[in-house]
Amino acid sequence: MSKIGIPRTLAYFIYFPFWKTFFEALGQEVVVSPPTTREIMDIGVREAVNDACIPIKLYHGHVAYLADKVDYIFCPRLVSVRKHGDFGTETFCPKFLGLPDMVRLALNNLPEIIDERVDLKKGKDELLKVCARVGETLGQSGTEIKRAFKQAMKVDGRFKQLLYQNYTPVEAMAMIFDQQEHIPPPRQETDLKIAVVGYPYAIYDAYINAGILKLLQKEKVRVYTQDMLSDKTMNRQARTLPKSMFWYFSNRAVYGALHFMQEKGIDGIIHITAFACGPDSIVDRLLEIESRRRNHIPYLAIAVDEHTGEAGIRTRVEAFLDMLRFRRDKA
Numbered sequence: 072m073s074k075i076g077i078p079r080t081l082a083y084f085i086y087f088p089f090w091k092t093f094f095e096a097l098g099q100e101v102v103v104s105p106p107t108t109r110e111i112m113d114i115g116v117r118e119a120v121n122d123a124c125i126p127i128k129l130y131h132g133h134v135a136y137l138a139d140k141v142d143y144i145f146c147p148r149l150v151s152v153r154k155h156g157d158f159g160t161e162t163f164c165p166k167f168l169g170l171p172d173m174v175r176l177a178l179n180n181l182p183e184i185i186d187e188r189v190d191l192k193k194g195k196d197e198l199l200k201v202c203a204r205v206g207e208t209l210g211q212s213g214t215e216i217k218r219a220f221k222q223a224m225k226v227d228g229r230f231k232q233l234l235y236q237n238y239t240p241v242e243a244m245a246m247i248f249d250q251q252e253h254i255p256p257p258r259q260e261t262d263l264k265i266a267v268v269g270y271p272y273a274i275y276d277a278y279i280n281a282g283i284l285k286l287l288q289k290e291k292v293r294v295y296t297q298d299m300l301s302d303k304t305m306n307r308q309a310r311t312l313p314k315s316m317f318w319y320f321s322n323r324a325v326y327g328a329l330h331f332m333q334e335k336g337i338d339g340i341i342h343i344t345a346f347a348c349g350p351d352s353i354v355d356r357l358l359e360i361e362s363r364r365r366n367h368i369p370y371l372a373i374a375v376d377e378h379t380g381e382a383g384i385r386t387r388v389e390a391f392l393d394m395l396r397f398r399r400d401k402a
C-alpha cells in the first residue's frame with residue numbers, strides 16, 4: 072500500500088471526494104495536508120516564485136508539508152473538465168497547467184509526483200482513461216481500476232447532490248466522510264442572504280479569507296456560492312455574455328454571480344478575489360459593471376493575499392451587512 076498525498080487547496084475543494092474514493096478503493100492510503108496555517112503559508116511564500124498569486128504560493132506550502140510523509144504527491148495537470156459548447160474555448164488558468172513543473176522546480180526532496188494530464192473535453196471516456204493511467208502508475212490491474220472508478224463516480228454524484236442542496240464543499244465532504252467537526256449544524260433563522268463568489272480555494276480556505284464564511288454565519292447570513300449551482304443553471308448565464316472568460320474557475324465565478332444578481336431574495340454579492348491573479352482583474356471589473364447593470368445589487372470585492380488581516384476583512388464585511396440591513400429596512 073502506498074501513501075498518496077493530496078494538498079488541501081486549489082482543486083481539492085471540488086475533486087477531493089472523487090480522488091479520495093478512487094485511491095482508497097484501490098487499497099491506497101490518502102494523506103491530506105491540514106487546513107492552511109501560518110506555517111504552511113510562510114513556507115509557500117518562501118518557496119514559490121515571487122510573482123505567483125497567493126493560492127499558488129499556498130499550494131507550494133501544502134506540498135512541502137506532505138513531502139516527507141507520503142510516497143506520491145497527487146498533482147494532476149488540469150487542462151479542462153468539460154466541453155464548453157458554443158460558449159468558447161475553456162481551460163484552467165495557465166498556473167494550473169504548469170503546476171507540477173512549478174512545484175518540481177521550487178521544492179527539493181519531493182516524492183514522485185503523479186501529474187497525469189486531465190483534459191476531459193477530449194471525450195466522454197477521458198476521465199476513465201486518466202484513472203487508468205494513474206492506477207497503472209500504482210501497479211493496479213484494469214479490473215481494480217474500473218471498480219474503483221465506479222465507486223468514485225458514485226461518491227462524486229452524492230457530493231454534487233449535497234452541493235445542490237446548498238451545502239458548501241467542506242460541509243458536503245464532512246457529511247460524506249463523517250468528519251464530525253465540519254458537519255453543519257441545523258439551519259438557523261436567516262437575516263440576510265448573500266452570494267459569495269470566487270475561486271473555491273479562496274472561498275473555502277478559512278485561513279486565506281480570514282474566516283469570512285464563519286463570520287457571515289454568526290451574523291445570521293445564509294451563504295450561497297456558485298458551487299451550489301448546476302452547470303445547466305450557470306450555462307444560462309453564459310448565453311447572456313458576448314464571450315466567455317476562457318478560464319474554467321473564472322467562468323464559474325462569473326456565471327454564478329450573474330445568476331445570483333437576478334435571483335429574488337439575494338441581498339448582496341461578495342466576490343473574494345486573489346491578489347496578483349491575472350484573470351481576477353477582469354472578473355472583478357466585469358462583476359462590478361454587471362452588478363450595476365443588473366438590478367443594482369450591492370457588490371463587495373475583497374482581495375486576499377498573504378498580508379490579509381482578520382480585522383480588516385471583518386470591518387469591511389460588517390459595514391457591508393449594516394448597509395444591506397439599512398437598505399432592506401428602508402425599502
Ligand code: SF4
Pocket residue numbers: 124125126127164165166167270320345347348349350351
Ligand atoms: S486563477 Fe488566479 S488565483 Fe487561481 S491559480 Fe490562476 S492566477 Fe492564481
